[in-house]
Amino acid sequence: xxxxxxxxxxxxxxxxxxxxxxxxxxxxxxxxxxxxxxxxxxxxxxxxxxxxxxxxxxxxxxxxxxxxxxxxxxxxxxxxxxxxxxxxxxxxxxxxxxxxxxxxxxxxxxxxxxxxxxxxxxxxxxxxxxxxxxxxxxxxxxxxxxxxxxxxxxxxxxxxxxxxxxxxxxxxxxxxxxxxxxxxxxxxxxxxxxxxxxxxxxxxxxxxxxxxxxxxxxxxxxxxxxxxxxxxxxxxxxxxxxxxxxxxxxxxxxxxxxxxxxxxxxxxxxxxxxxxxxxxxxxxxxxxxxxxxxxxxxxxxxxxxxxxxxxxxxxxxxxxxxxxxxxxxxxxxxxxxxxxxxxxxxxxxxxxxxxxxxxxxxxxxxxxxxxxxxxxxxxxxxx
DNA sequence: TCGGCAAGCCAC
DNA sequence: AAACGTGGCTTGCCGA
Numbered sequence: 001x002x003x004x005x006x007x008x009x010x011x012x013x014x015x016x017x018x019x020x021x022x023x024x025x026x027x028x029x030x031x032x033x034x035x036x037x038x039x040x041x042x043x044x045x046x047x048x049x050x051x052x053x054x055x056x057x058x059x060x061x062x063x064x065x066x067x068x069x070x071x072x073x074x075x076x077x078x079x080x081x082x083x084x085x086x087x088x089x090x091x092x093x094x095x096x097x098x099x100x101x102x103x104x105x106x107x108x109x110x111x112x113x114x115x116x117x118x119x120x121x122x123x124x125x126x127x128x129x130x131x132x133x134x135x136x137x138x139x140x141x142x143x144x145x146x147x148x149x150x151x152x153x154x155x156x157x158x159x160x161x162x163x164x165x166x167x168x169x170x171x172x173x174x175x176x177x178x179x180x181x182x183x184x185x186x187x188x189x190x191x192x193x194x195x196x197x198x199x200x201x202x203x204x205x206x207x208x209x210x211x212x213x214x215x216x217x218x219x220x221x222x223x224x225x226x227x228x229x230x231x232x233x234x235x236x237x238x239x240x241x242x243x244x245x246x247x248x249x250x251x252x253x254x255x256x257x258x259x260x261x262x263x264x265x266x267x268x269x270x271x272x273x274x275x276x277x278x279x280x281x282x283x284x285x286x287x288x289x290x291x292x293x294x295x296x297x298x299x300x301x302x303x304x305x306x307x308x309x310x311x312x313x314x315x316x317x318x319x320x321x322x323x324x325x326x327x328x329x330x331x332x333x334x335x336x337x338x339x340x341x342x343x344x345x346x347x348x349x350x351x352x353x354x355x356x357x358x359x360x361x362x363x364x365x366x367x368x369x370x371x372x373x374x375x376x377x378x379x380x381x382x383x
Numbered sequence: 384t385c386g387g388c389a390a391g392c393c394a395c
Numbered sequence: 396a397a398a399c400g401t402g403g404c405t406t407g408c409c410g411a
Contacts, residue, residue, distance in 0.1 A: 031406055033390055052390075053396055060391065086392060089405055115401060119395085126403045129394035137393080161395095161400095214399050223399030285397060296400035300395090304401095332395045332401085389408085395401080 001143045002092045009088035016081040023074040033059045118304040144379035154382040155373035156334035161299045163367045169252035178367045185209040218292025260294040268301040310358040344375045
């Protein structure tokens with residue numbers, strides 16, 4: 001399956017490379033950002049070029065996307081080439097080399113204490129970054145299949161960090177929205193822009209969604225502008241508006257920063273410390289970076305605590321229910337299991353319950369933790 | 384030839 | 396310079 005895809009990607013990369021040579025008008029290694037930048041902004045003199053910190057022309061996806069929209073042919077071809085090359089080298093070529101001779105399966109390594117927030121990390125190979133966003137990428141995900149007579153079950157927490165934000169910051173409107181199962185991004189947009197949720201334009205909701213994610217990451221006008229492709233001033237106005245409508249979140253962020261500065265760490269809801277020794281550094285850039293990381297750490301770290309509790313309880317819970325599901329993977333807010341066909345029906349509610357009840361009895365959250373679980377032959381269809 | 388950095392990009 | 400959080404992998408490139 002994957003080797004067939006490798007061949008497909010190789011062929012397409014080759015064809016694209018030929019077109020790229022023609023458009024560039026000279027030999028160009030499409031994998032060399034340096035060469036590409038010199039051609040686009042030097043030789044062709046295209047507008048809008050920016051430099052990286054080392055003085056090279058930036059040729060990231062956003063830059064090339066902008067140039068493509070202005071009608072230039074080469075940037076689009078480069079982006080297409082990069083996509084198939086990435087999928088081939090990182091996934092379809094690499095994954096088969098990790099198949100274990102005894103088990104005939106790929107086994108990842110999890111680092112349990114490797115991130116500042118308490119998340120796991122996965123390596124050799126990293127199975128926490130298997131593609132899902134594009135159709136081409138999903139072909140790779142479809143290669144992850146259950147054994148004969150089995151299904152893969154994927155169970156993930158829905159918007160867990162946003163729920164934890166509502167809970168920790170104590171935002172009544174958001175907490176209520178989650179309890180009532182409302183569309184939280186549409187609701188945010190409605191609150192901010194005074195647009196009814198019903199019949200809301202997609203673009204309005206998209207912007208509110210970006211703001212919600214930005215808040216989780218310790219928002220800055222620069223980052224939001226970058227994400228949305230708008231001016232910094234406009235992004236700043238959005239943030240101002242957001243905080244006017246949800247002053248509790250601004251207070252939460254300020255309190256988190258003050259606590260971190262005083263103590264050098266922040267706490268997850270379960271009381272685990274995440275350390276930020278540079279939080280009071282006189283370098284304003286470094287300090288701001290640590291402030292955003294500290295704000296994010298309470299949410300990301302609490303989510304990491306919750307899924308860890310679920311994982312610890314999962315095996316005994318399955319055993320008690322006389323179920324033989326095997327827990328295979330953790331992907332931050334998702335657990336993947338291999339389950340005999342005949343046990344799928346009984347396994348789903350056990351998995352959902354262990355995950356959604358994981359904070360208990362240490363914590364009783366007001367906001368429910370919704371879990372979506374599905375079974376299918378391959379990982380993509382289970383998602 | 385090897386190691387490390389930079390750029391870029393995949394995921395949550 | 397970098398500029399919205401957490402990771403890992405690959406390629407190109409440069410210097411030892």
